[in-house]
Amino acid sequence: MIPYGRQDISAEDIDAVRDVLTSDWLTQGQAGPRFEQALATYCGSAHGIAVSNATAALHIACLALDLGPGDMLWTVPNTFVASANCALYCGASVDFVDIDPRTYNMSVAALAEKLAQAEAAGGLPKVVVPVHFAGQSCEMVEIRALADRYGFHIIEDASHAVGGDYRGRKVGDGALSDVTVFSFHPVKIITTGEGGMLMTNVPKLAERLSYLRSHGIIRPMQSPPTADERRSNEDRHGPWMYEQIELGLNYRMTDIQAALGSSQLNRLDAFVERRRELAARYDRLLSKLPVTCPWQHPDTNSAWHLYVIRLRRNELKRSRRQVFEALRAAGIGVNVHYIPVHTQPYYQRLGFKVGMFPEAESYYQDAITLPLFSKMTDAEQDTVVAALTNILA
Known part of the structure; x- marks a missing residue:
């Protein structure tokens, strides 16, 4: 995997x-x-x-x-x-x-x-x-x-x-x-x-x-106690004081x-540089597939903790779950980041409801996180892309 x-x-x-x-x-x-x-x-x-x-x-x-x-x-x-x-x-x-x-x-x-x-x-x-x-x-x-x-x-x-x-x-x-x-x-x-x-x-x-x-x-830094302070409150001024x-x-x-x-x-810089190389490589390799690759704001240079694609489901015959499970079955350890917090049972009990934050909910329905880590090889990335290509085809 x-x-x-x-x-x-x-x-x-x-x-x-x-x-x-x-x-x-x-x-x-x-x-x-x-x-x-x-x-x-x-x-x-x-x-x-x-x-x-x-x-x-x-x-x-x-x-x-x-x-x-x-x-x-x-x-x-x-x-x-x-x-x-x-x-x-x-x-x-x-x-x-x-x-x-x-x-x-x-x-x-x-x-x-x-x-x-x-x-x-x-x-x-x-x-x-x-x-x-x-x-x-x-x-x-x-x-x-x-x-x-x-x-x-x-x-x-x-x-x-x-x-x-x-x-x-x-x-x-x-x-x-x-x-x-x-x-x-x-x-x-x-x-x-x-x-x-x-x-x-x-x-x-x-x-x-x-x-x-x-x-x-x-642990307060204190000046040395006076003689009177030592006699009246000796314990309070020892080096053990906290x-x-x-x-x-x-x-x-x-x-x-x-x-x-x-x-x-x-x-750290080497880790981030490799992640950026892999992210750029994903962008190229996935460019012809029915997925949306991550967009980067021109003011930012991401550390690339995650590489998340969005499935263009209107162009696919499979659901996100079917794609996810097929990738896992092919040995690709994909994940999903994140289930919107307001849809969690605990937050539902606080009064939040599905439909309150439509962009986050729409994103969640399409998202799949692909493998990305600094030790990842080009060959491993090719394996991920090949599996995804076959499944989406």
């Missing part, structure tokens, strides 16, 4: 993990800060905060922005459920903005229209989460302009997009949002096994994110994961 995604682990990656395993620190040592600094430098961001996974990152990003009961978060239906669930973890409410029919990202026109309606109704969102679907950045300049006008915070869900570019700058540089979130799941661009990272240029936000991921605890200042969580990344991440980061 040719999978839709697969990690690329080198001997150097294994050596980096082995070095941590034979050291004195398996967690909370120096591997984590090194990974944070390296990725922040790569992206051009001031601060990186490593966490156990991207869902954790989304959660504490919402907490750090004071999202809570009575507040609203907006995201897109075309995403994994975590992009919406993070609001519910904080006691806030969720709504959705339909997608652009070409990029499959948040539609700026739909967002602008919904914001105008919400302002008139007195119900503007506190946080908007644009999702950089498949590795292509959303139109962040336009979204930032709307944030400045309507006063909402922006969390970029860039779980697919580490290594991608927007208007000549790296995704995650923090110029157009409050926080950016990356994922390092094994099928993503680089991996730490499980893991995630937040990027921000706001020092106070970085500080709060850092202690929210670790039980809400800080203070819980907020109700946080244990969302830390281990040094084992961070060492793998730092090693993988050395090959």
Whole structure:
């Protein structure tokens, strides 16, 4: 089976993990800060905060922005459920903005229209989460302009997009949002096994994110106590001193994961370049088939986490399910990204209904994710294309 995604682990990656395993620190040592600094430098961001996974990152990003009961978060239906669930973890409410029919990202026109309606109704969102679907950045300049006008915070869900570019700058540089979130799941661009990272240029936000991921605890830097303080409150001034200042969580990344991440980061550009080569090759090889290949906005240079085609079903005698199952039977590990969040049973119980976000629903009916990963060979890609060609014929 040719999978839709697969990690690329080198001997150097294994050596980096082995070095941590034979050291004195398996967690909370120096591997984590090194990974944070390296990725922040790569992206051009001031601060990186490593966490156990991207869902954790989304959660504490919402907490750090004071999202809570009575507040609203907006995201897109075309995403994994975590992009919406993070609001519910904080006691806030969720709504959705339909997608652009070409990029499959948040539609700026739909967002602008919904914001105008919400302002008139007195119900503007506190946080908007644009999702950089498949590795292509959303139109962040336009979204930032709307944030400045309507006063909402922006969390970029860039779980697919580490290594991608927007208007000549790296995704995650923090110029157009409050926080950016990356994922390092094994099928993503680089991996730490499980893991995630937040990027921000706001020092106070970085500080709060850092202690929210670790039980809400800080270790204050104190001047040496006076003699009177030592006598009256000796225990409070020892080097063991820590203070819980907020109700946080244990969302830390281990040094084992961070060492793998730092090693993988050395090959990030090579990974992305190979994915771009494969995506361009798919574009050429599929050009005569009854499918729509991914469209790329001229302001973006995708990291290509996913390569999603849309079947032109009016030109086919088979349903999407029949095509999907035939590809799986041929050893092609296709997938579908994503079932619209608002159609999930849990969200249906919250009042969302099929038909509310027609672009996302139309996209879902046609979409199939083809295999794409950095170790994929041209021969494997030829096998995928040949199988798809035979099935569609």
